[in-house]
Amino acid sequence: xxxxxxxxxxxxxxxxxxxxxxxxxxxFSRRGYNVESLVxxxxxxxxxxxxxxxxxxxxxxxDQIIKQVSKLIDVLHCSDHTxxxxxxxxxGLVKIAVGSEGRGExxxxxxxxxxxxxxxxxxxxxxxxxxDPDKIDALMGMLQKFKIIEIxxxxxxxxxxGIETT
Numbered sequence: 295x296x297x298x299x300x301x302x303x304x305x306x307x308x309x310x311x312x313x314x315x316x317x318x319x320x321x322f323s324r325r326g327y328n329v330e331s332l333v334x335x336x337x338x339x340x341x342x343x344x345x346x347x348x349x350x351x352x353x354x355x356x357d358q359i360i361k362q363v364s365k366l367i368d369v370l371h372c373s374d375h376t377x378x379x380x381x382x383x384x385x386g387l388v389k390i391a392v393g394s395e396g397r398g399e400x401x402x403x404x405x406x407x408x409x410x411x412x413x414x415x416x417x418x419x420x421x422x423x424x425x426d427p428d429k430i431d432a433l434m435g436m437l438q439k440f441k442i443i444e445i446x447x448x449x450x451x452x453x454x455x456g457i458e459t460t
Contacts, residue, residue, distance in 0.1 A: 301330055301376075303346065303374070304348075304349060305344060306347060306363060306371070310340065311368055315332075321363050325359050327349045327356075331346075348450050379454070382427070383451055385423070385424045386446065387423075387445070388442060388445050389419070389443040389445075390418060391440065391443055392441075393417060400419055406436075408424070409422060410422045
């Protein structure tokens with residue numbers, strides 16, 4: 295059974311023009327959906343862009359919003375990939391306050407999650423992690439024992455497996 299409130303991962307293929315993002319965001323906000331993450335990148339053809347949007351809200355009614363977004367000028371198609379066979383990844387940077395005493399434990403946790411230390415000072419470590427959102431959430435949970443100074447996450451990117459286009 296699907297939760298009535300799920301975070302959905304949508305892929306929107308659009309013309310690369312000013313104002314397109316604002317029109318799409320307005321469609322979600324009018325219906326009470328919150329945009330949790332947003333990644334916009336150029337498509338193979340520079341005239342188009344791919345938006346990967348993470349939205350949370352009631353599952354009921356999402357099909358209607360997808361249809362409304364698909365009808366917007368400059369939107370070629372909009373698809374929900376939440377339950378598709380797809381690869382979903384996210385990148386995160388987390389900076390923790392850690393001196394020489396806790397550094398070994400912090401680096402062991404980082405190694406377990408496949409992180410890369412991208413900055414190291416006497417009082418802090420900045421880690422880079424790439425993976426699915428659950429992996430990044432689990433890492434953040436393990437790092438709670440340290441003082442987390444700052445976190446930044448890219449938001450999800452998604453691509454359908456096989457020869458299907460996203």
